[in-house]
Amino acid sequence: MSDKNIKLIECPRDAMQGWKTFIPTTQKVEYLNTLLQVGFDTLDCGSFVSPKAIPQMADTAAVLDQLDMDATGTKLLVIVANERGAAEAVQYDQVSYLGFPFSVSPTFQQRNTNSTPEESLARVEAIQHLCIRHNKQLVVYLSMGFGNPYGDPYNEEIVSEWVEALLKNDIRILSLADTVGLATADQVYTMTRHLITSLPHIEIGVHLHSTPDNWRSKMEAALQAGCMRFDGALKGVGGCPMANDELVGNMDTEKMIGWLTQQNRLPALNQAALNESLILANRIFN
Template structure:
């Protein structure tokens, strides 16, 4: 079975108009009823950086976790954010973007890769104390616009550092929408073979006509953990092609069904979530 992470946080965070807190909460509760494995629901970052998600704590307080198998994931940008997330035991995963591009790491978090790795180490210790699990996203995971080094070997070097810290989940993230089967396949093939103790995920961005080849390449190379967002909203402001966005969850479900590895989801709840999705992203 595929492990599916639904990412409304990624869909919402760059939305140009503020989505009211009750609307966010209702949408997330609908998604919780669907039965995805993980829900990337919000982030604990500076409101100046991402004002759309300044209400994450308030939204979290309104979530009904009583009848769902879905685990919550929150994104953080530094140790301070992780310390905040660790105060909420209902959050299972704490996600941190670690860039394989030195330039982007500096621009995104105002820290060097070495400093970010120090944060990862401290967050790993924090998660061990709080009973949570860290998910490290290797951003710029398929290339970058700065001519910083990239190759499957570079990804392997970063992953070795994470393995040494006992990080158990690593997601390759296509920050700018440049992934192709030619880069996706070798990356996952080499990493899954070299680090069997790590659960590798794919956070891919896509245009409407390239989604299948990307998912197929990752799947055939051993990836079983995929991120998506209903409707494909959000996800890729740096992409050259304006049609590039998050991997649509409905496409992941289509692929999983064809392969016979689809999760058992609550279909009426999924239909209701899609209705609210359109209400939020078309209505606002």
């Protein structure tokens, strides 16, 4: 395995979607266009969901039309919650991936997408058909992939059963999500290692949430488990709407880059573009 094939997925959409004030479209475009120059594998840049549910993302279509894809190797991902959103998303040639949040917690699935896991599985099938027809790839996020705070049944077998059902739709990328930041490093290692060893033909990623104190232990656990796909957001903003601890948020991409660079595990990034992105992030998320 090459030391240089780790994929970083930058998730400004996750950072922006819960921000308390509306971020102007022009500001989003400027930020995303700068991020496109950094060298991330993928940019999670928007979502096609109900604007009533996520008003911050109501301008995703307008944003996509203004992104400069001519001088970047970074691919775009947008989040969808149903077939209607997917039907809109697949119309954009610049979008490579659609992301769907599938929760192994029935309670969270109902809260997040107003559906049961069984109904969501049917949505995955319909969205995958659209993706195949339009030459897109579907990324399924396994929300509550390390447990949940609701008392819903959870164990390795439950996750494996849902994964098996998802893979019947020829899903090739799964990302385990620590949705409310409750996972321990041991849990991250155990579940990530289980999926990677049992599904060698599937790309397994992690979308972890953390505190300033435990981000490194969680990342080390995933890396030791063999994970080569990591989601993050500059400044560690957002990503934890259900958590009571305001210190819990997305993995801070800048910290991940620093640590992975020390380990010699990252391809070269454009440091000037990263610095400019950090300046813009500080301006937006203040």
